[in-house]
Amino acid sequence: MPFEGFPEDGLSFLARLARHNERDWFEAHRAVWDDQIVPAMLSWCAELCEELRDVMPRLVFVPRVGGSLYRLNRDIRFSRDKSPYKTHVAALLWEGGDKHDAPGVYLRVSPSEVLFAGCRTTTARSGSSLRCRTRGKPG
Numbered sequence: 001m002p003f004e005g006f007p008e009d010g011l012s013f014l015a016r017l018a019r020h021n022e023r024d025w026f027e028a029h030r031a032v033w034d035d036q037i038v039p040a041m042l043s044w045c046a047e048l049c050e051e052l053r054d055v056m057p058r059l060v061f062v063p064r065v066g067g068s069l070y071r072l073n074r075d076i077r078f079s080r081d082k083s084p085y086k087t088h089v090a091a092l093l094w095e096g097g098d099k100h101d102a103p104g105v106y107l108r109v110s111p112s113e114v115l116f117a118g119c120r121t122t123t124a125r126s127g128s129s130l131r132c133r134t135r136g137k138p139g
Contacts, residue, residue: 006036068092072085
């Protein structure tokens with residue numbers, strides 16, 4: 001299905017979620033997330049993946065929540081802010097290899113912004129090695 005943008009109702013849902021960030025409200029309005037936001041983001045990611053194929057031939061797109069799409073639930077274990085949900089939708093496309101140790105493209109959409117960024121994710125081991133190399137020490 002071709003990407004046709006994010007539905008106004010979907011963006012409105014994210015704005016209202018910022019004001020009503022609680023489980024009962026979310027569950028009562030979950031269909032907007034499932035039927036509008038997720039399909040729009042998957043569609044955008046699929047088209048973008050095809051567009052970038054020439055410059056990133058091993059770009060990986062896993063079309064599901066928990067694959068390329070980040071879950072809406074926040075990790076609140078160590079946070080002072082106990083709001084259970086993010087108020088944006090986000091995805092990661094990565095180039096080959098392990099999702100958590102590869103260059104990629106990060107996408108995030110909220111009612112107030114669209115973020116499109118190149119990134120490099122690292123595991124603890126490769127991050128340590130990278131930090132050592134940037135300080136002039138052997139990795």
